[in-house]
Amino acid sequence: MGRAPCCDKVGLKKGAWSAEEDKILVDYIQQHGHGNWRVMPKRAGLLRCGKSCRLRWTNYLRPDIKRGNFTKEEEDTIISLHGELGNKWSAIAGSLPGRTDNEIKNVWHTHLKKRMDPKEATRAPKRERKRKKKRDAKDKLEPEQENQKPNADAAHHSPRCDDSGFVEVSLEQSYSGFSSAATDSSVMSGDATVDAKDESFTSKELKEIDESFWLDAFAVDGSLQLPPAAVADSAAFSDDMEFWLKVFMEADHLEDPSQMNPANVHLN
DNA sequence: AATCCACGCAACCGCTTTTCC
DNA sequence: GGGAAAAGCGGTTGCGTGGAT
Known part of the structure; x- marks a missing residue:
């Protein structure tokens, strides 16, 4: 059967997602859900096709994605x-x-x-x-034509989080509760270490963001207490998402998923 | 130091399946 | 029941990175 193209190809952006696009997408889905993927990018103000948005969300931005090496x-x-x-x-x-x-x-x-x-x-x-x-x-x-290609550095703008970019969140928490824990780590990094509007950071910088993000997030509020082990060895625990999951599980605000911003976490 | 090469991963493409009217 | 639209799926590609030469 004949079918319309998945999106208006004209004027739509392709390739790596910028941090700002990620933020827009996540913010929109948090507030409205994705609903109709085809309509969603227009409503969210993204110059992407719905298919691309769905893929980005399901493969990368979803809060329940476990990152890091396979066991x-x-x-x-x-x-x-x-x-x-x-x-x-x-x-x-x-x-x-x-x-x-x-x-x-x-x-x-x-x-x-x-x-x-x-x-x-x-x-x-x-x-x-x-x-x-x-x-x-x-x-x-x-x-x-090669000379006219967009800057190859564009791929750097995709905020690869490698092993430490996202906290693992249980499926039960789902994206409805995905207010800021995962988003903040890379998507909303503008609040912590990187201005999301500044797309010129390098991969190396992104990695540094990943590793330092949670510390920075915790540092936002001076009243927060990090576990001694975390204070002792930030490099080690930044690689261990299980650790962070535990932190969240023990957090006072876990009952209210909207409070999952690490900056709001108060450890016992 | 420069270049080459292989790897890893995000993203795209096109097809199929499912859902809706 | 049939057609169109939307969503899902699997294959493939593009590109950055890091090790080897």
Whole structure:
């Protein structure tokens, strides 16, 4: 059946999301829910297609996303389920709370597939060479167009949070309770260490933001008390999202998810 | 120090499925 | 029941990063 294009291609932005766009998207969904994805970006004031917004939300901004390396157990689960289900990434993701189908798919293609079939390890470089050849050919073909390409640094603007950018939040808390814990870490970083309007920060800076964010957030209110271990070794605990989950679970305000801003957390 | 190469991951594309009217 | 729109899914690509040369 015929179908309309997913969005008006004209004038819509593509590529990496800026911190400001993330903030707009998260703020809007917090307040209104996403509702109709196609209409949502217009209402939110985003120059993105609904599909892109949905993907950004489900794969990156959702509060219940668990970030960081996959555990051995998770990898085993993926391998086992892949054996049963094949490339049904969303089905596999359903058995791994906090993991997205996209993430699982990436992990499979980059790690697990090679582990399962060593031949893949030798096949991959060939594929890479093919891709590079293609790129080179394209470069030669359109050198002048290359000069007009948007700044390659644009990709830096996607606030990759790596292992520490988001606190893991339970599914029960859902996005309705996602007022600021996760958003603040990268999306709303303007409040802490980075002006969201300033898109010129580098990846290195972003990483530093990730690592220092929670400390900064806690530092906002002098009355806050950090656990001794946290004070002793900020680098260590910034990598440990379980730690932060525990912090939140123990927080006085947990009953009211809207209070999940770390700056509002008062530890016992 | 410069360049090359492979890796990892976010995002896009196009197709399929589901939902709505 | 049929068509259109919306949502979901899986494959693929683009690009930054870091290690190797």
